[in-house]
Amino acid sequence: MAKMDEEGGHHVNWKDGRVSGAVYHGGEDMQKVIVAAFERYCVSNPLHPDVFPAVRKMEAEIVAMCLKMYNNPNGAGVTTSGGTESIIMAVKTYRDWARVTKGITEPEMIIPISAHAAFDKGAEYMGIKVHTIPVNPETRQVDIKRVRRAINPNTMLLVGSAVNFPDGCQDDIVALGKLASKHKIGLHVDCCLGSFIMPFLEEAGFSVQPFDFRVEGVTSISCDTHKYGFAPKGNSVVMYKDAQLRRFQYYVNPDWTGGVYASPSIAGSRPGALIAGTWAAMQYMGHSGYLESCKSIVTAAKTIAHRIRTEVTELRVLGNPPASVVAFAAAPGSSLNVLEVGDKMSKRGWHLNAVTNPAAVHIAVTRLTVPVVDQLIADLKDAIGEAKLSPSGNGTMMTLYGLGQSSPVGPTMVGHVAEAFLDTLYKA
Template sequence: MSTLSVPRIIDVVDVFQRNCTLDTAKNGVLVYFFAKRALKLWRHVRARGLRRSFTDLYVFFAQKTLRLIIKLPSMRKKVDTGMDDARAEINRKLLPQGKDVVRHLALPKKGCTLEWILDEMEQMDLEAPSHTDYRDGKLSGAVYHGGDDMEKVLVAAFQRYCVSNPLHPDVFPAVRKMEAEIVAMCLRMYNNPTGAGATTSGGTESILMSVKTHRDWARAVKGIFEPEMVVPASVHAAFDKAAAYFNIKLHSIPVDPESRQVDLKLVRRAINSNTIMVAGSAINFPDGCQDDIVGLGKLAKRYNIGLHVDCCLGSFIMPFLEKAGFPSEPFDFRVEGVTAISCDTHKYGFAPKGSSVIMYRSADLRQYQYYVNPDWSGGVYASPGLAGSRSGALIAGTWAAMHYMGEEGYISSCRDIVGSAKAIREAIQTLFPELYVLGKPQASVVAFGSRAPSLNILEVGDIMSKKGWHLNALQNPPGVHIACTRLTVSRVDDFIRDLKDAVWDAKGCPEGKGNMVTLYGLGNSSAIGPEMVGAIVTAFLDALYKA
């Protein structure tokens, strides 16, 4: 019987140890991988609940199956035919038709006169398939008109600063000063004079910047590299956009069907160690209701995360509610836990389109919004937001509008606009037993749905469209809303009268062929419905760029 030498024994032990170390490392990696996946799954289920998680899973597999079915030759032909018809209809409604339409597809050989340019613009208005006169007052939001005198103020500001660029504050010091003063005035309106902020191109950019800021803050301060945020289902789609752009997982929390406020218990359950922020609206776009900002603030403070309050639609209405004689719930920087607020100056501030303000509780937080590149070959590059070069004319117009209105002007405007919304809300509640108002809107928006099974509220919306009203269609639940503006104030009685006729017609002989019924009916038709709606919307976006 042979024996092992001492060196041989050492070699065997060494091989054993190395194998054990390798196996241990492999097992460790596998355990880490599965533990990480299990933790993500647990957080997902905890945030959404078992029912919604199973629903998500069902929809996922249903969509996969339906996509395979659609690829079958017979089905593919039907889908393609339907999409071709939809594209043709979109083009018919958006694009000027006829042989006499002049299309400008290349630069003219010689420059044109101002008179020719103005005449051609007028002709293009006349050629449009469905030109809407916004001054008629039948628009829901869209145009926040400050009056003919305000137009003159804006045009004068534009003319003076039409070539200015805030990217060069040494060249245009007045524009820099006006921009800083716009932010300062908004911060004071929202009760945070010592805070910080920046101007943006609109509410979407303001929200994008806030999400990016909280993401970078959480990475630097809390070491979060897989960020998540928790928002109400009623919050603006810009938060979904930010999640897609910045690779952030978004948990959309249902709102209470009666109050239309987000369920704080579900928000708390969805918060975890990767959460960077929560959000609330004052007011939200779909139904004009306000979330419980105080409750959300307590959660934000408890878990040391951000709280963004979206006041883009509330803008210059919410800060003046009390002074205009209307009830108001806390929503601004006086609420502990609020770290950022977005306010659109181009809505009820009557500034030119393309202007908004993002505000932060402190300048320390705002620094995480900035982009700085000290190594660029073109020199040190820095910008406060997404844009590099910007229009100083927009800043000048915003500054001019805010000074032209003043506090008294905004209080008066708030009183008129909210008063008209209140009149519409009360009329729906008292004169229309078939309808109900969503939640308890307190500002400029009134949303309503149908409580009668035989009445399709989207059919009502389509009939109102035929009467010249441009209202917004809602889903989950289906509804229609009107965002009142100064132009709406004189048309309240007309709206109520037309709504009566529309409800009567929708109950009597519904067509079921209008835009609202068709589009949102398709979206709810099956698991693949939203994807088909997406294809139609993509065709719509394509049509916007057809010359």
């Protein structure tokens, strides 16, 4: 198994910093701290707090630290297995809240087209109708007028991102909050990717628009500790304005023959080792550590955006990303295919993300990316030159995303490819 990682012909060495997001590495010293926590709590399970009281306390403290970070120390929250579960749990919470408090039996939610796919996933699981709203092509923020028009008596939830995954931009949370307050509905702010970057921007000296619980109308926030919090993969936090709202997330069955069953999220048994590792990572980094991490990562991201804008005329940066993600598309009037550029970058050892509407490529900067910014720009310039002179048209990005645009049945074909890909993951 080790040889598979070390000798694979198409292996991506994440340690060299050429991977967009995916690996949020806090350093070798952090890794030792996390592994030590794993070893001590490897068999622990927070389903049994009487058996593992320390893990229960660590989980409560993780939630409390995140609530403080997002300026709601008297709020409530729960840890989950990741951002997707945090978002699905929030969707479930508002569905049940709307049923009990507003009598809504056919709930609807309104999300930007740039919102994470987990909202659609949660809506599909929970039987909720979704209204998807376009974003402004320049600012990349959701169209507030269209959101306002979409609100109706069945609306239970509005969604905004700070920041979103496709282009790393932030919606107008203040405007969304005003709408949520006016109509007495929920507003969830997805900070899964913004996680431990957004709360430190202002103190780090960067400009940032309001996004947390200080904004009137914000009723819940999701934050991934396993991204820029450098916690082990498999941990996130969903936070609510108060404990009363959080109760709608719980599942409680007092009549089960096996005894009273109550769980805060989807899982029953959960890995206490991940909670211990998350707690240890947060304690080890501390406020000052996260502040310095924010400074270095955001400085690198802003350097990338600035150099693309000033040195790479064939590309344009999407919106005005405030944090760690930079997305670039072909400049107006350019014949350049940016997905071809993405494929050329792959041949140079980079693992970037392709996004759509418009076609673009993004990089989520991590601590590993910081030392290789100059190399990124140099390789990007070379990749553009090669894409213009000798486009192959058969790279991964071109093939998959080109297929989706090939015909009216293109998206269906891409879906079948994705299903086949998932099948192959389970071939031993």
